[in-house]
Amino acid sequence: MIQILITDEIIRKHEEFVFGENAIDENRLLRKIKVAYENQNNKYARNVYRYILDNIREIILGDIETLTKKKQIYSYLVKSIPNKEVMERLIEDLKIFHKEYKYFYKSKGWNAYLYQKALGINICPYCATQFIFLYNSDNGNTRGTFDHFIDKAKYPIFSVSLFNLIPSCKVCNSDFKGSKEANITNNYTPFEENIIDYMIFKRDIIQNQDEEISPTTVVDIKKEDKDEIDFVSMFLGMNEDFNIKIDYSDAPSDIALKIKGNLELFHIEEIYNAYHKGYVQDSIRKAYLYNLTYRNQLLHSFSQFFQSEEELRMAIMPSVEDDRKNILGKLTRDIIYQETNGFTL
Incomplete structure (x- = not known):
């Protein structure tokens, strides 16, 4: 739900981490x-x-498409070993990559904390609902957990591959994904460009209670049975007779498959409907509060604060750049945009 960028500077630092002074260290x-x-x-x-x-340089620094190709060849070579005992010993020996990953936790000069800081992200890019706080001091430390898009247990050689290290929350990484094997055909990583542009949060009217997206597998939430839907209250954000849906119908078929895979893997719609309907209601009320007449009044009455329509828009709606720092940014932006008919002045 959040796109993040690996810059040339991040690549340079990770390259130095593996191929710099550490390259000749017998412990590395x-x-x-x-x-x-x-x-x-x-x-x-x-x-x-x-x-x-x-292929070590591409294994460490290659993008996810490159890593996927390397994974296929690596798997073929390992499975070609006729002696099972030799194969098992090799796989065990290759856990030296796991040890290097642990070394990356707090190595000097470049480590997991500095990597997340360089990415500039404090929100889980998969769900956008959880903070992944970054704090490192002598008194304590915390950071996001790293999801290995290509499972490091099954494919240890990708344990410290830069594009395989995705800061994420524990819920997405451990509770939902766990050891499930993702792939670039059925899933996407937050490093892939423009995919989130095809995903739009929408409020879908419930015609009857049977249509409600049930979060019962996530939390035990029960609503009183109703004979009919109160559509007026729903439109005004006064009740929860709607589903939070993610529309990706305009996506090309290959991208749609990736989006569908991630929505299912991380239970995105179930989580949003379980916990964030109240937030959507608040966003709807704000949309009505900031109606066209009121927005024009703000623009003219507070010209010292708002020099342009864009500045007013930014004050009310979160920017895409802020999504890396604030939870539910895209949900907020999509809902308010729809409720205000595109937020035009």
Whole structure:
């Protein structure tokens, strides 16, 4: 629900982390891989190490499409090992990537905290409903958990791959995704550009109570049975006779498949309907409060505060850039925009 950008500076720092001074340190990843290759006698296992060494830069710095291609070849090479014992030992030995990931937690110069800070995100990019606070001091520390889009347990060589490290909340990362295997055909990562542009939050009128998106698998919320829907109250934001839906009908088929996959994987609509209908009601009331006449009055009465229509718009509606810092930014923007007919002055 939030797009985040890996800048050239972030890539440079992560590259230095693996291929700089650490490259010759016997306790660090690159040197360990070379030693393991040199000491490996089984030709099939040596092929795996040789592939890793030949492609290590792309494994560490490649985008998710590149990593997916590397994953397929890596899997083929591992599965080609005829001796099961050799295969299992190799997979166990490749957990040196896991150790490097743990080293990345708090290594000097470049680490998990500095990475999240460089991304400039304090909100889970998957759900946009949870803070992933960033705080690091001698008295305590916290940050977002890292989702490995390509599962690091099954594919350890991608444990410290930059585009495979997605700051996220515990609910999305551990409770919902867990060890489920995502892929670039059926899911998207927050690093992929423009996908969220195809996703629009909408308020969908419930014609009868059977149509309500039930959050019973998430929380135990029960509503009193009603004989009919009060449409006037619903439109004015006075009741919850609506579903929060995410419309992606204008998305190309390949992108629509990715969006559908993420909505299901992270239970997005269920979570929003369980916890954020009240927030939508407040947004609707604000939309009516900031009607056209009132907005024009604000613009002319407080010209010292609002130099233009755009400044007034920014004061009322959260910007896309603010989504990385504030929860429910896109939900707020989409609902208010619809309720104010595009927020035109």
